Amino acid sequence: MVYGDSTLVINHLNKDWSCSSKKIDAYCAEIRKLEGKFYGIEYHHVVRDQNQPADQLSKIGSSHTAVPSGVSVQDLLVPSIKEEKEVEEVPPTEQLVLAVPSPVTDWREQFIKYLTNSEVPTDKTDTERLIHRSKHYVLVDGNLMRKSAKEWVL
Template sequence: MVEYEACIMGIRAVIECKIKVLEVYGDSTLVIYQLNGEWETRDPKLIDYQKLVLELVKEFDDVTFCYLPRDENQMAYALATLASMIKVNKQEDVKPIQMSIYETPAHCYNIEDDEEKDDHPWYHNIFQYAKNREYPNQASENDKRTLRRLAIDYVLDGEILYKRRKD
């Protein structure tokens, strides 16, 4: 039922936008195949939902229902995460979200080419703090606090830095 309810809400929102051609992607094989007419709807609770969806789609010139497996539905998870992060008042207009798709992971764009390269491994500052209780030269108070918090999760055995675990 939840899948049908989400479908109905989405279709109603699209109708308000005056869109006439619609592709609906869903990760419920049951709902998608029932709406395509490939499977019979036997559950009495679902029959009314199916009828409502089929009534709503009459507003469109063309509608297709496409099955998209859950593990391939990354965009839906990303949008759900974004939606859970913001609060919207009913009186406010919601600004559109502009998205870009990059071939390289986003964290790689945080590293600028002109940054100084120090040839130290990522754990160097943690190692130095665990060994000698020394901070990097230009460390701010916030940097020092963060380094202390990170170092708690590591233990130094001679010259080898280990991450603390239950064992």
């Protein structure tokens, strides 16, 4: 018996809903591999209000309070699964055209440009996203630093 408080995850695992993204699909595929190691498996949704330990842990995680003794925390810095890239087969009669992407830019450049001289992207949505996200950053000696919830520089 597997109990979870995510309606999305439980419905995907019960095959009530189809996986709508490659990431969720990759996690579902990984779980399907583990299902063969059990004689039977059932997935049940538990409302978070009826699951006090999980509710308390989620509140600790979202509020950044001190972790109580007896609770271990492990920060996952990389995804626990690898997405499989789809490979399209091209019939031999067709020509394959490769588009060379523009050089990859450092994600920090847009924040540094905005914070130093208010330079924003041309797209309105990207501009709004940049302005909103830049409130979490500050420049210290030309280096981009992230501020914590209490305005301390990390």
